Amino acid sequence: MAHEHKLEIFRGRWKFKSNTQKIWGVLAFLTFITVVEVVLGIYKPDMFMHTWMDPIEGGFFATIGNIILSPIVYMKPLNLIFIVLTIIKAYYIAWDFMHLRDETGSMRKMIVWTGVFLICYLMFILLQEGGYVFNVYNGDDALIKHNF
Amino acid sequence: MDSTVASTGTEEKTWGGGNKPLKASYGKMMMWFFIVSDALTFSGFLAAYGFSRFKFINEWPIADEVFTHVPFLHGQELPMIYVAFMTFILIMSSVTMVLAVDAGHHMNKAKVTIYMFLTIIGGAIFVGSQAWEWATFIQGDYGAVQTKGGNILQFGEYVTVDGEEKFKRVSIEDLAIAQASDRVDHERKNGLWFVDEGTLPPYTVNEIYAGLVANENVLVRNQFIDEDGHKTVLSRAESLKQIKENGKLVVKGANLQVNEYGTTLFADFFFFITGFHGFHVLSGVIINIIIFFNVILGTYERRGSYEMVEKVGLYWHFVDLVWVFVFTFFYLV
Numbered sequence: 001m002a003h004e005h006k007l008e009i010f011r012g013r014w015k016f017k018s019n020t021q022k023i024w025g026v027l028a029f030l031t032f033i034t035v036v037e038v039v040l041g042i043y044k045p046d047m048f049m050h051t052w053m054d055p056i057e058g059g060f061f062a063t064i065g066n067i068i069l070s071p072i073v074y075m076k077p078l079n080l081i082f083i084v085l086t087i088i089k090a091y092y093i094a095w096d097f098m099h100l101r102d103e104t105g106s107m108r109k110m111i112v113w114t115g116v117f118l119i120c121y122l123m124f125i126l127l128q129e130g131g132y133v134f135n136v137y138n139g140d141d142a143l144i145k146h147n148f
Numbered sequence: 149m150d151s152t153v154a155s156t157g158t159e160e161k162t163w164g165g166g167n168k169p170l171k172a173s174y175g176k177m178m179m180w181f182f183i184v185s186d187a188l189t190f191s192g193f194l195a196a197y198g199f200s201r202f203k204f205i206n207e208w209p210i211a212d213e214v215f216t217h218v219p220f221l222h223g224q225e226l227p228m229i230y231v232a233f234m235t236f237i238l239i240m241s242s243v244t245m246v247l248a249v250d251a252g253h254h255m256n257k258a259k260v261t262i263y264m265f266l267t268i269i270g271g272a273i274f275v276g277s278q279a280w281e282w283a284t285f286i287q288g289d290y291g292a293v294q295t296k297g298g299n300i301l302q303f304g305e306y307v308t309v310d311g312e313e314k315f316k317r318v319s320i321e322d323l324a325i326a327q328a329s330d331r332v333d334h335e336r337k338n339g340l341w342f343v344d345e346g347t348l349p350p351y352t353v354n355e356i357y358a359g360l361v362a363n364e365n366v367l368v369r370n371q372f373i374d375e376d377g378h379k380t381v382l383s384r385a386e387s388l389k390q391i392k393e394n395g396k397l398v399v400k401g402a403n404l405q406v407n408e409y410g411t412t413l414f415a416d417f418f419f420f421i422t423g424f425h426g427f428h429v430l431s432g433v434i435i436n437i438i439i440f441f442n443v444i445l446g447t448y449e450r451r452g453s454y455e456m457v458e459k460v461g462l463y464w465h466f467v468d469l470v471w472v473f474v475f476t477f478f479y480l481v
Contacts, residue, residue: 019250027243031236038232041212041480049377079481086476090469097246097465099458107170107180115184119191126195130202137203147372148297148394 006101009092026096033085040078048078179459183466186428190470193424194477197417207299207371209410210379211479217284231479234277235471238429241270242468245436249461252454257443260457264440267464271433278426285418288401291320292408293356295394300410303356304381305365315381318366320398323359324351353395360391371410418478425474428467435460 007016009026016022040048055073056062066073071080095101100108137144170177201208212227219230248263292302304317329352334345360366368387372380382390399406407415439460448454 019253020247023243023246023250027239030239034232034235034239037476037480038228041228082476082480086472089472093242093465093469093472097242097468098462099249103172104170107172110170111180111184115187115191118188119195122188122191122195123198126199127202130199131205133199133203134205138206146297147299148295 005099009096022096026092030089030092033089037082037085040081044078048081049076051075052077173455175455175459176462179462183462186466187470190421190424190473193417193421194473197421197477200411200413200417204411204413206373207411208373209371209407209414210373210377214285214409214414215281215479217289219280228479230277230281231475234274234281235475237270237277238274238468238471241267241274242465244270245461245464249454249458252448252457255449255454257446257449260443260448260454261440264436264443264457268433268436268440271429271436271464275426275429275433278422278429282419282422285415286401286403288399288408289319290317290408291350291398291400293320293353293391293395294397294399294406295390296396297394298412299394300371300399300408301390301395302369302379302408303360303366304369305363305367315367315369315378318363320351320356320359320400323363323366324355325358325362327352327355327358329354349398350400351398353391353398356398357388357391357395360388421474421478425467425470428470432460432464432467436464 005019005022007019007022008014009022009029014025016025051073053069053072056065056069094112100111136142137146168174172180215231216225216227217230218224218226244263244266248260248267251259251263290302292300294300302317303320303323304315306313307316308314309316334343360368364384366387367384368382368390369379370382370390374380397406399408401408402415402418404412404416404419406412409415439457442448443454443457448456
């Protein structure tokens with residue numbers, strides 16, 4: 001059982017006197033992020049609704065570039081913001097509520113790296129495949145008609 | 149503080165059972181194993197949701213148009229408000245849980261009891277809210293017509309609100325004009341004996357068509373999304389043509405077979421993912437209740453350690469963690 005708690009978040013920029021205070025501090029931060037998400041979700045500012053960058057045209061290296069930059073080339077900035085905010089929330093829930101901050105480093109890595117690696121893999125495979133099936137349905141030479 | 153009840157007397161020896169790899173007790177480690185594997189299950193579901201959504205990327209329902217209801221506020225369109233409330237409730241119950249764990253570290257039985265109780269209440273409110281959300285979704289609001297190809301056609305009209313032209317949905321109840329129609333009952337003797345007659349939709353397509361002809365400003369909207377992120381509204385002539393030629397079934401609400409909001413897969417994934425998560429919350433509440441009574445009975449006081457509260461807490465926070473992702477991918481993105 002972890003007895004000592006690290007009583008700071010944001011790399012020591014926000015320090016707390018007791019563990020209880022830290023919990024309330026984290027709650028305040030998580031609530032703030034949720035409010036930002038909801039406000040963005042309701043008002044959907046125009047500037048975040050269209051991608052900031054078009055896919056790069058041309059050969060092999062352009063394709064590689066598109067893959068590397070895919071979060072900004074193919075994703076609406078609003079969705080990217082939502083996903084980043086979600087990961088931030090997940091971090092603070094895992095680190096402060098689930099006490100990962102107080103566990104040994106190797107335990108943290110064991111839990112986080114396994115998950116992150118496998119989840120990234122799953123997402124890549126399935127989203128790539130989903131995009132491909134979309135093209136099969138909607139390409140110029142699509143043999144399937146579904147608008148009837 | 150030793151968390152094991154039984155003592156073997158060989159704890160200090162390497163293989164005696166007293167060693168704690170990664171300085172975490174056996175129970176906590178097992179809880180983490182479970183959490184990591186369960187996280188993979190949930191990410192499998194969410195990735196499958198992403199797959200289906202990418203497959204129908206230009207016709208997926210817009211969540212803001214689907215989840216617009218808040219209890220006690222009838223007829224108002226308030227997207228996201230209620231889900232945000234649910235999210236907050238779950239985070240709040242996570243906080244009371246972590247406060248209970250903290251009180252457990254200080255061996256403060258009274259505080260652990262109170263915080264565990266608040267956590268259970270929070271969980272119950274969340275499960276109740278989710279049940280309400282399901283009921284509203286199944287109930288549906290405007291209704292639609294499903295085409296032969298399985299697409300959804302919805303109805304609405306352009307109205308000017310504050311000088312801005314908006315597409316306001318029209319409900320099928322307001323649209324339908326009763327028509328005389330013959331109906332042949334399906335009986336066992338003159339068909340497949342093992343097939344029962346299914347439930348009838350509230351209206352026939354002919355009734356809706358008659359209503360559409362009579363109301364000249366009503367237009368049909370299909371599920372394809374245009375460049376501005378809105379569903380495509382058809383012209384008057386095209387609207388009539390689509391309903392007449394392709395309309396097959398009137399749908400109201402959503403279930404595993406039809407979905408008035410658009411692609412049926414959306415409803416399927418909604419029921420599956422939020423249902424699986426809701427089941428986790430429910431089992432979390434039940435486990436919390438068991439631990440709550442153990443706390444009251446003084447089990448952990450006698451054991452000298454409240455580590456059990458911490459382990460259950462891990463599970464409870466995990467449920468919260470999953471919800472954060474479900475919230476993002478179902479309601480926001």
